[in-house]
Amino acid sequence: MYRLTVEYDAPADVAAFETRYTDEHVALVQQIPGLARFTLSHPKGGDGTPYLVAELWWDDEAAFKASAGTPERAATAEHAQGCGATYRTFHGEVDDRL
């Protein structure tokens, strides 16, 4: 599958971030055309561990690219910028080795 990863740094106001993310952002992501899967994780670890890892999955790169120009993708990206946490994104094919 092809995945877009969004790694959020710790927000200054965790409660405000969680409210906005849970109550508003999740629904926007779920409306993105062609999305096959959407996963969330609040991981534990040492330095450099993201606060939240959001992953958007498509069947393949063509489906990812087809969604890139849609109003839903644009609205979701714009909304993310107002969640009160810095973040980085990267994307690529994910290959099973086991």
Added chain:
Amino acid sequence: MYRLTVEYDAPADVAAFETRYTDEHVALVQQIPGLARFTLSHPKGGDGTPYLVAELWWDDEAAFKASAGTPERAATAEHAQGCGATYRTFHGEVDDRL
């Protein structure tokens, strides 16, 4: 599922890293007890994009913890340190939202 993420920064010697990772490290990971899935991705993106994302998946946190003290986990972690790239690890439950 419960996931251990390993994000490798760009190695100084990409060819040497890939040879060691592909020819040696992958087989060590595959031998870790209880491992349910193992995925690799070389993503694209802006600043902060890892060179390689390796993800080790277990059915649940108990299975992850059970593997933590095994010789295979120790050998794999030690081998990673000789691959010629800095890396960070974090772990946590991954929840489906779509």
